[in-house]
Amino acid sequence: MIIKASQRANGNELARHLLNEVENEFVIVHKVSGFMANNLPDAFRESYLFSQATKCKQHLFSVSYSPPVGEEVTTEQFEEAISQSADIMGLKNQPYVIVFHEKNARRHAHAVWCRIDPENMKAVHLPYYKNKMAELSKSLYLKHNWQLPKGHLAQAKRNPLNFSPSEWQQAKRLDIDPRIMKQALQNCWHNAKNKQAFETALSNHGYRLAQGDRRSYVAVDWRGEVLSLSRWLKVKKRELKMQVGNYEYLPTIETVKANIDKQLTQNVEQFDKQIRRFYKGRFTPLINAKENMITRHNTQREDLSKKQEQRQKLEQSRRLSNHAKGWRGIWNHVTGRYKHIEKQNQQEALVSHKRDQEMRDHLIFKQISERHKLQTRFDQLKTSQQRDLQEMRQAVFSKLPKEKIAHLERKFSAEPQHNQSWNVEV
Template sequence: MILKAKERGDGGQLARYLLATRDNEHVELHEVSGFVSENLIDAFHEADAIARGTRCKNYLFSISLNPPEGAYVETEIFEKTADLIEKKLGLDNQPRAIVFHEKDGRRHAHVVWSRIDSEKMRAINMPHYKTKLRDVSRELYLEHGWDMPRGLQDRRLRDPLNFTREEWQQAKRAGVDPREIKTALQQCWATSDDKSSFQSALKERGFWLARGDRRGFVALDYRGEVYSLSRYAGVKPKELSARLGDHSDLPSVDQVKAEIARGLSRKLEEFIKGAEVDARQRMAMLDFRKGEMASRHKDERGKLKSGQEKRWLLETKERAQRLPRGFSGIWHRLTGQYAKIKAQNEQETLKAWQRDRNQKDEMIFKQLEEREALQRDIKRQRSISSEELMQLRKDVANFQEIERPDPERKREEAERRRSRTRRPTGP
């Protein structure tokens, strides 16, 4: 699991943060040990009071234990991990607290130790704790067979040939079958009898008429691809001129590209607004489901806790009644029966405690599985919406770039116009 740690002070603020339910669906104070108070806020105030007798400002050591996504980690594993960390860092027998948080179908723990040795009245030094925690994290991934993050893997095992297929394909341009383009342009020519009707026919098929740099009459698609009409429509230049007139009257390729870009940019902006509205509506429904689920899970846990407490009191009472009192109790002590009954009660108490904890973990895991399924829906929806919006915005950016033609190209076009209008001089 990922371990993130920090030395810090201000115990009161930390306690309030750990107990806050605003950003978490479930919060459980699992353990407060080594402090006089069992209340987390009072316990951290106690640590603050002791630290005032030293020069240490960051008297607390806080760490978060984050299992991999989809891993169901028993409470015992969190406890053993906390025990291992405190041994590694020299925090044995220091006061500590454990708080569980659940959010988005995942459960993680926060463990906080007091760094102040109350007997020596000094802070415990923890050199190289980040390196030690990294080793603990690696060991946990290896022990449980979890997929280890790249940052924890041995750097010598990295593959330098790590290009993705998407990155490779960025250099390739997806095009329409040229035969289909030829057919469309030939049909537009066949169904028109002048420039106006030809332009209308082209527009219906997604093409625009323009003045080419070398080819005279050309057609453009929405991507800015240029097609020679004499070649793709199969019409001779003289026929094109006879029906369409002088090609110098037409806008240039860059001008048509800018026109196309302006129109499509506005259309794509509308698409983006619609996609954002749809995404908000879908996320609102998922947020409602998330809130309803969290409330239901809290009720289920409350009922389980209440039932376990009632059963615990009843079983404790039954075990207490087994112990004889009065003269009978004295006699049982003398004969050794009292010790046997006491040992039996202690064994049953331990089993009952383990039973209740396992029952609680079983419910938590079941709820996490349900919440995880919902989180997959949420992530999938976010991914779909994000991908759609990202592609639309990318398209808008591309078209906005087309709206700003290359200045060099503008200068070259102006030079060509001047050369065409320049009259030759005689000898």
């Protein structure tokens, strides 16, 4: 499974993210262990208070575990991977929490450890944690016979469409799939032979070349968002300079934004709205089906939980009845039979707990399989929408005659832009 780890602070923000039921269809706080608190916000606040007695600023170690698409990973297997992480990083005796998220027919886990050792009042050192988690990730793929991602086979074979969290967040604000954005920018770069060809290719996709404030070479998109070319193209400043020339001769971001603002027209807005309005009608029944499915799945889980609670009470009552009362109970203590019965009860309780967890996992896998079928329809429709939006924007910026553009510029300057596009979270 893919494992991503980070040292961090700001436990309140992390707790909000882990408990976010808006962006996740199901959020399950599986375990809070080693803290005095029994909930995430208070547990992370407890970790922060410990850190105040040390020089440690990033007092939390947060790790996410994402299995390959289509693989059914049990709760026990997740816990095993989390336990291995703790052993590798020297966090075995540290307080931690485990949270499960389900979204878009996929299930993944988050584990967060407090780095502060309360006995020595020092932070547990985590050297090379990214490399160690990458090795653990690879070992889990091999152990479970999952198909290895190309990035594990060789660094040079990494997917060129991979992007960092910061790139994802930036693209998410723009309501454009970041993979499409990165592919468009990289195609412009690799297919251009000189500066003019590069600028033309960028323009055809709605971007303008500019001189950045902190980064020498940037692209400004049709909404005014500034993208670092060295980051999105994965090239160094030296290569950009050889192809594009000295950045000081490029227009400033402010100049480019001013020109782009003039070129944004009501026609572009109208085309955008028409496409989104069309897809909104196609998304609506899927969204309704998704909400009904989540409600039904939640009911099924609650029903199973109630049945298991009732059975646990009956089984607990039966185990308690195994202990004799009165003189016979005293005799069992004297002869040691009480300990034998207590050990047997504990073994039966453990078997009962494992059986119930397996039943919950089975229900979750069944529901995820059903949700996956619906998610496939969502993904296909969203991909189609993104493709239509991208093709429309490219067509607008590449095929309008100059006199038409000039006319639309005057029209736009007289009528402010009010872009209220419709978006769907799937």
